[in-house]
Amino acid sequence: MSQSTILEPAREIPVSAEYDVLVVGGGPAGITAAIGAAEDGLKVGLLESRSFVGGNMTIGLPVLGFLGQKGNQIIDGLPQKLIDRLRAVNAASEHRPCPLHMGITLVEPEAVKTVALEMLLEAKVDVQLYTFVSDVVLNEDGTQIRGVITESKSGREAIMAKMVIDCTGDADVSFRAGAPTEKGNEQGGMQPPTLMFCMSNVDTDKLRTSIAEQSRTYLTDFIPAEYFGQNHQFIVVGLREIMDKARRERNYYIPNERTIIITGLKPGDAWINMTRVVGTDSTDVRSLTKGEIEARDQIKDISDYLINYVPGFENAHFAKTAPFLGIRESRRVIGQYVMNQDDVLGCAHFDDAIAVASYPIDIHRPGDAGCTLIWCGDCYDIPYRSLVPQKIENLLVAGRPISTTHEAMGATRVMATCMALGEAAGRAAKIAVRSGVAPKDIDVQALRRELVEKGAYLRGQNGDRLTAEAVSEAA
Numbered sequence: 001m002s003q004s005t006i007l008e009p010a011r012e013i014p015v016s017a018e019y020d021v022l023v024v025g026g027g028p029a030g031i032t033a034a035i036g037a038a039e040d041g042l043k044v045g046l047l048e049s050r051s052f053v054g055g056n057m058t059i060g061l062p063v064l065g066f067l068g069q070k071g072n073q074i075i076d077g078l079p080q081k082l083i084d085r086l087r088a089v090n091a092a093s094e095h096r097p098c099p100l101h102m103g104i105t106l107v108e109p110e111a112v113k114t115v116a117l118e119m120l121l122e123a124k125v126d127v128q129l130y131t132f133v134s135d136v137v138l139n140e141d142g143t144q145i146r147g148v149i150t151e152s153k154s155g156r157e158a159i160m161a162k163m164v165i166d167c168t169g170d171a172d173v174s175f176r177a178g179a180p181t182e183k184g185n186e187q188g189g190m191q192p193p194t195l196m197f198c199m200s201n202v203d204t205d206k207l208r209t210s211i212a213e214q215s216r217t218y219l220t221d222f223i224p225a226e227y228f229g230q231n232h233q234f235i236v237v238g239l240r241e242i243m244d245k246a247r248r249e250r251n252y253y254i255p256n257e258r259t260i261i262i263t264g265l266k267p268g269d270a271w272i273n274m275t276r277v278v279g280t281d282s283t284d285v286r287s288l289t290k291g292e293i294e295a296r297d298q299i300k301d302i303s304d305y306l307i308n309y310v311p312g313f314e315n316a317h318f319a320k321t322a323p324f325l326g327i328r329e330s331r332r333v334i335g336q337y338v339m340n341q342d343d344v345l346g347c348a349h350f351d352d353a354i355a356v357a358s359y360p361i362d363i364h365r366p367g368d369a370g371c372t373l374i375w376c377g378d379c380y381d382i383p384y385r386s387l388v389p390q391k392i393e394n395l396l397v398a399g400r401p402i403s404t405t406h407e408a409m410g411a412t413r414v415m416a417t418c419m420a421l422g423e424a425a426g427r428a429a430k431i432a433v434r435s436g437v438a439p440k441d442i443d444v445q446a447l448r449r450e451l452v453e454k455g456a457y458l459r460g461q462n463g464d465r466l467t468a469e470a471v472s473e474a475a
């Protein structure tokens with residue numbers, strides 16, 4: 001390379017739209033953020049770089065987080081409405097208790113794309129697909145986003161907004177706007193990504209009964225063998241001994257300590273969560289490309305292992321990969337409050353709680369093939385301040401990159417929680433526009449009241465579900 005930079009000439013670009021609230025990213029957080037913001041008439045836009053909405057909810061993963069460690073439902077409101085709509089077309093399971101994951105809710109990826117889009121359009125959200133947000137336009141002193149710069153088949157354009165919600169998973173908007181962000185653990189290590197893939201013609205009944213009946217041969221992590229005797233939809237995590245045997249006998253390259261199999265909603269389908277590319281940075285396109293290539297290369301040995309060693313896979317075959325490499329971790333904003341491991345493990349209560357979660361700290365370790373899991377025993381609140389970035393006044397963030405430490409993010413990152421955070425950010429943005437103040441200055445108790453009135457789950461000091469009256473009394 002003879003030159004390391006070039007000067008891009010300034011040019012005039014068209015302003016293609018203006019919104020009260022602009023949501024960037026149409027994953028689990030972005031969907032509920034946009035619907036929440038649009039509910040009573042504001043002009044809301046949603047920009048999504050792919051051809052469909054759904055984000056990681058389209059890569060074959062079960063939605064985790066609806067149930068708490070005591071078995072009660074702790075996410076409701078708009079996230080539950082999406083599941084209800086999916087269930088109406090047989091595209092979601094019940095919230096099934098699971099000893100390791102608390103609750104699993106299976107969803108059909110293709111239906112997520114259609115149903116979530118329908119809900120957005122019904123809410124009158126202006127959805128624009130195939131649109132990548134590459135930059136922001138700031139006001140003179142750099143404290144407010146005036147709009148975002150988009151790249152698409154229509155070229156480079158600007159979209160202006162009073163309030164922006166960053167739901168890109170990678171905190172792209174916050175980072176481009178100059179809001180403080182950080183990445184990974186203290187050494188910068190990030191949880192590795194996984195390219196999910198689907199195997200068809202799996203005898204999932206044989207798989208579960210083999211585990212239930214031959215529990216010394218097919219050992220699972222944290223999930224008692226009897227569970228598999230009773231449940232037709234399940235996640236298998238473990239089978240470490242079988243995998244070690246397969247490695248010894250056939251020299252397979254499997255970059256994961258654990259076999260992770262998720263039954264699909266379609267009979268015979270199983271989604272495999274086992275590729276793993278340590279060192280990938282999703283905010284660096286070359287690293288991301290390398291990660292995608294390496295993950296794809298890992299699939300052959302993993303599927304051969306499953307077919308040759310795991311009961312029920314004898315007649316199975318590789319069906320498809322997910323549409324993109326699944327990113328567990330990248331940037332997080334450093335917000336008004338940085339939620340930490342003690343908050344999660346201490347089951348923290350916050351006066352400005354806008355969501356309740358219970359999922360354990362679940363870190364696919366950045367440097368090796370293992371995973372760290374730590375449960376808190378109950379639920380923890382997520383404070384509104386963790387959705388409010390520093391420095392930029394008209395910006396909120398929801399989903400994976402909210403303001404947490406690496407450890408706390410290992411717990412808050414699951415999709416039911418991300419949807420609850422999206423709903424809170426959407427309603428907060430709406431309140432901010434309506435009352436003409438910055439998100440950091442809104443009446444948080446009014447937000448909490450609206451959340452509860454609209455069906456979201458919040459809890460009181462005694463752990464009971466809060467009513468709107470109780471929020472008012474506490475305020």
Ligand SMILES: Cc1cc2nc3c(=O)[nH]c(=O)nc-3n(C[C@H](O)[C@H](O)[C@H](O)COP(=O)(O)OP(=O)(O)OC[C@H]3O[C@@H](n4cnc5c(N)ncnc54)[C@H](O)[C@@H]3O)c2cc1C
Nearest residue numbers: 025027028029049055056064133169194326327399400415
């Ligand atoms: C392999 C893997 C396994 C996991 N397992 C589970 C599980 O079993 N259950 C569970 O609940 N959670 C699981 N998670 C975690 C969960 O999937 C994510 O943390 C969650 O989806 C984050 O939601 P989000 O809305 O913040 O981001 P995403 O789901 O990543 O959505 C972000 C959206 O923004 C769009 N976007 C990004 N950048 C831009 C841009 N610049 N311009 C326009 N659009 C943009 C993307 O295309 C995407 O649609 C897993 C994650 C991975 C990767």
